[in-house]
Amino acid sequence: MAAVSAVEITERMNILTLNEGSSSLKFGFYAGGPDGVEERTSGDVEGAQPADMFERIDAALDGARPAAIGHRIVHGGADLFDPVEIDAGVLARLERATAFAPLHGPAALSLIRAAQVRYPDVPQIACFDTGFHKDLEEVAAVLPIAKEFRADGVRRYGFHGLSCQSIVRQLEPDRPERLIIAHLGSGASITAVRGGRSVDTTMGLTPSGGIVMASRAGDLDPGLLLYLMRERGLDAAGIEKLVDHRSGLLGISGVSGDLRKLHAVAATNADAALAIAMFCRSVAKQIAAMMAVLGGADMIVFTGGIGENDAVVRAAICADLGWAGVSIDPAAKDGRVVVRVLASLENAEIARAVVALTSSASGSVARVRHFGTGATVFDGHRSSPP
16 A cells, blocks of 8 residues: 655645547646646647647646646546546546547547656546536436436436536635526536536536537437437447537538537528527527526526627527526626626636645645555545446
């Protein structure tokens, strides 16, 4: 039972965060310690293999070296929700979890392995997008299929949790009791938050469900998939390619999954205009559903690339919800649902998780011990064995 990671952060430590989304890799470089985290630099890397990504990242860091690395992991499977140091046992569990997120899991594993090669002596921390939704009540978490499948980890997991955490943090200390977070980007989801905790969310077992997305279909009639298998001969790989890569805004428009490109041609392309309208209606319908869950809403926050930057889309969504008192007017009167736009600060949440995991509350060294089962102890708390 040997100590493998011990990080002293009574002074600030350098933290590299790696946030691989469905369309790019976002990285951040933070100074972190007991007094919080501070971003030093950040950027995006597109169109590169993991090894090449680190050449670009190191160039941006200008010679600085990380003391720890935090990874955004979309899906940790049935038993990985809280931040954890990546070891062989954790890697094995992440391999198994790729069955739940085939669009994201393999790429994340490739990035982790490349980071381990690049920085062989640096602790690597996994931070899970499902963590914010870990304690969903059964009425939200249980999926309506035969009970026997629950033992396989079949449940509603929910995603974009790091984004949701960052929004809740930004709203403190005046966070509303009934909050709806609309994370709208290439991947998109709506989450109902009561008292700072997730109570329901649109994505389910995988990040493919919920509202219409850039190239993902969102929720579909399961009978449609059976029809495609039976009548069009699609197998599992064909269904996966269809619902994750050929659907959503791209599938509807036949033009692009990028709303900016659709806006540019919508005036003369009816299918592009239809894709925009369907996206906005899909979001509005799910916000209304989350209002039913919460018994109303005090605030709606738009975040993510589309949520933060597309005022036309925000206005269309809010117009569909005018009946519920939703207003985009910043001077909305009492009794109306306030609408805000906030940046998704996922990388900062990852950096905070790394600080919390590698130090005790007082800033002293946290001892990390690995057992033969692959379980890990952080400050006396043991994770589940694989």
